[in-house]
Amino acid sequence: MSEKTPIPVRTDELQPGDQIRHPHDWTLFTVSSVETLDSLGSPLDFHNRKTDEMERGLRVTGTDADGETVHVDCAPSHLWHREGPQATARRIITIPTADHGDVQVNEPDWCTADHSGEAYREDIEHTGAEAHLVVFTACHGPVRTLPIGFLWRPFSPTNNQIMATLLMADDWHELDPAALTRAADALTEHAATLRVYARQLNELQAHGGENQ
Template sequence: MTEPRTIVLPTADHGDVTLTEPSWCRGHADHRPDTYRTDLTHYGAEHRLTFNGEELFRLILAQSPLSERASREVEAYVEESGYTGSLTPAGLYDLAAALDAAADNMRAFADHLSALLDGGERP
């Protein structure tokens, strides 16, 4: 049996904090030592949903295991880009098709998250 991975991160309020790091976590190379313990967050790889090369949404697995106010569970963090543009009718159809594809990708991401939460973690 493989031992869980751990990581030690310095914090402003609790010094070094040891966390169990999920296999999907992309690491903490951008960690800042002035972070508070409750704000420590694991992030997975970013999944960008685009239209004509422009980002529409970003989906990321996220978990803040020591949070005092937000959920400590693994969740999908979703960012909407604020895309704007003037489109012809054909462009609107293309955007609608991209949104359909984005919805399919979001459903697949939700399936992955469900499998992860059910203990069937995938690489």
């Protein structure tokens, strides 16, 4: 029997019964449904850097080998590794550079970058779709903030590791797994602060701005 090898497939092309690999820990699970996040009451937009357009997210739900339910929120254009019987070659692209001529690189399945503007080999970078925190406001409606995505500069002389990039204070910051976990912890603490402010604001509004 032939060994199954992954076949790239977009999120919006997935079908129930497809066996795919989790994008973070590579766990194999079977798709049961693909739903819009709008229909679930938790809209989330992703930035497609290749088209420079926002994509409304989808939720992929499935079951792993242990019977555990798996949920992954991602862009419609995100490429998954679907298990299939036919062997497929790695996606290899050729990028012309001024210092090393034509450079062949493995294109990660999550990369949505336009490589046409990368003049030198060390400038080659892989970037993926971004996820945003969406905050609903009375004045401006849904506001997207804190975009995060992946970045990989395989020929960088200073850091050739895959990193997460998070936009804070109008600047992109590169984070490794430990730093990203600390950022998540800080956001959890700040969420608790927001809830304290919400309770205090409710009391202030109820008493004409005076503390009771």
